[in-house]
Amino acid sequence: MxxxxxxxxxxxxxIPSLAIAELTGTILSTEPDRVFQYAPIGHHTGDRELRDQLGAFHSVDPDRIFVTNGSLQALDLLAAHLLKDAPSHLVLAEAPTYDRAVQIFERHGGRVSGVPLRHDGLDLDILRERLRTEVPAFVYVIPDFQNPSGVTTSEEKRREIVRLSAEFGFTILEDIPYRELRFDGTAPTLLGELADGVDGARVLTMGSLSKILSPGLRVGYVIAPPGVPRALAALAESTYLSPAPLLQTVAARAFESGLVxxxxxxxxxxxxxxxxxxxxxxxxxxxxxxxxxxxxxxxxxxxxxxxxxxxxxxxxxxxxxxxxxxxxxxxxxxxxxxxxxxxxxxxxxxxxxxxxxxxxxxxxxxxxxxx
Ligand SMILES: Cc1ncc(COP(=O)(O)O)c(C=O)c1O
Structure with missing residues (x-):
């Protein structure tokens, strides 16, 4: 074998398939007209109920949330958004990092360069050296139980990366699909939360239900500063309009019922x-x-x-x-x-x-x- x-x-x-099937059955029998119609258009940032639930889950304003088809699509839309008119197409990523993310960044014209990852996050001496040479369009980090290494970025390093974002003026993309799966110890603060206290720091956080509920629902999301969800909605509307209303409603009810x-x-x-x-x-x-x-x-x-x-x-x-x-x-x-x-x-x-x-x-x- x-x-x-x-x-x-x-x-x-x-994956709690039976419980998800039960929620889906209830939705299909009580509100089929809504979930089988187009979602509203015109800067639609995702199902209202789901954004409210995600807002409550992360203690953020639901207007900062944009829902995607899995976080892979969040990576794709954000790469398009951040690289389009960027003065530099340099993207710094942890080495090693999530291979699909690198492919997506490159497809949007990103020049991806690796900064060595240590047991507690990026090597900050090397990061500072690289920033002094060229300020990237963004730095991509997976700070919790990183794919592929398992590494979690320490609180101290998170604070310093956020501070550097403000000092040098680059955006941080933080990708957190595994964050909730902690077996030991306490979770360090999200970079997105740390940025709230640092003038000029800019963090976009990407989450996903793939590892905490079901990857088949294809529900991911971005938590972004005001303005970004509308810009992403414009990109989405020119390609696929919106994620499937049925799947977003299932996800919303999975939060509401306590299933998540x-x-x-x-x-x-x-x-x-x-x-x-x-x-x-x-x-x-x-x-x-x-x-x-x-x-x-x-x-x-x-x-x-x-x-x-x-x-x-x-x-x-x-x-x-x-x-x-x-x-x-x-x-x-x-x-x-x-x-x-x-x-x-x-x-x-x-x-x-x-x-x-x-x-x-x-x-x-x-x-x-x-x-
Ligand atoms: C770091 C990271 N980001 C994003 C994804 C994609 O997840 P999703 O199913 O939400 O598209 C994965 C999946 O393994 C991942 O490991």
Whole structure:
């Protein structure tokens, strides 16, 4: 049987499908006319009820919220919005970072450059040096349980990144799909919240229901300063008008009924033992090679010392029925893992302790042979 250290999708047990189906049935039988009609047009920023619920969830004014088809579309619209007339098309991102985001930024003309990620967030000395050379259109960060590394940016670094945004005049894009999945410790403050107290700092926050309710609903959103939701609405109206009214209403009712909160608790309970087992086995079998102890989310990651190439390592692992994602794909083109190492993302969310242990033990044997 193959051990899949590959995609970061929620395990089926983390999606409350029956409860969502029940909510959907009620909506379909009580208000079919509304959900099967177009949403209102003219700077439509999303279903009113859903924006109210998201506003309450994040303690922000619902007028600052713009609803999208998953946060991937938020990334796409924001890249279009921020890069269109920007004096610089430079985009700074954590290295490693979410590979799809890099592809989206590049499609909109962004020149994506990596700033090394440490166990507690961006390397700020390198970030400052890069900012002195060229001020980017924006800096993209995934501050909680980062995909692919599992790293959470410390409170101190968050404050400094927000301060730098004000000093140099760049926008921060913060992407937080895993934030609610914390198993240990307390959550550092959102960069978007920190920016409220810093004159001139500008943060756009992207959220998603994919990891806390269902990815199939395709509900994501942006929390933005006033003015931005209207600009995004203009972009949306020229392509797809609005996300599906039915799915937005389902999402709104999932918040209202308490299902989202309940499911977050259930997912934390489900994933915590998988996280603990993963942290322990990585330390025991591979040694001190993890980038961090994640304390939440889906991923633990390693810089594995090897003497072969990444291709050879992945091929050898595949021959032993271990499926891995190419770690170098998570690095923007101008950056790479430390010399002599291969970066590997090891998602633990779908693997029971035994399967994860078997995979990591097999990987260690492959790495020994390859080394
Ligand atoms: C960091 C990050 N951003 C965005 C997404 C996309 O999520 P969505 O399903 O909301 O489009 C993912 C999905 O894995 C992700 O890891």
């Amino acid at each position: 193959t051990v899949h250290f590959s995609r970061g999708i929620p395990p089926l047990e983390a 909160r309940q499911n977050i608790e259930a997912v934390r309970k489900l994933l915590r033992p998988r996280h603990d087992a993963a942290v322990e086995v990585v330390r025991k079998v591979l040694g001190d090679v993890a980038l961090c102890v994640p304390e939440g989310g889906y991923y633990i990651s390693v810089h594995l010392p090897v003497r072969t190439t990444e291709e050879e390592l992945l091929a050898a692992a595949s021959a032993e029925s271990i499926a891995l994602t190419r770690g170098s794909a998570f690095y923007p083109a101008d950056s790479a893992p430390p010399a002599g190492t291969v970066f590997l993302r090891l998602p633990f969310q779908s693997l029971g302790g035994e399967e994860f242990t078997a995979g990591v033990t097999g990987l260690a044997a492959v790495a020994r042979q390859a080394g």
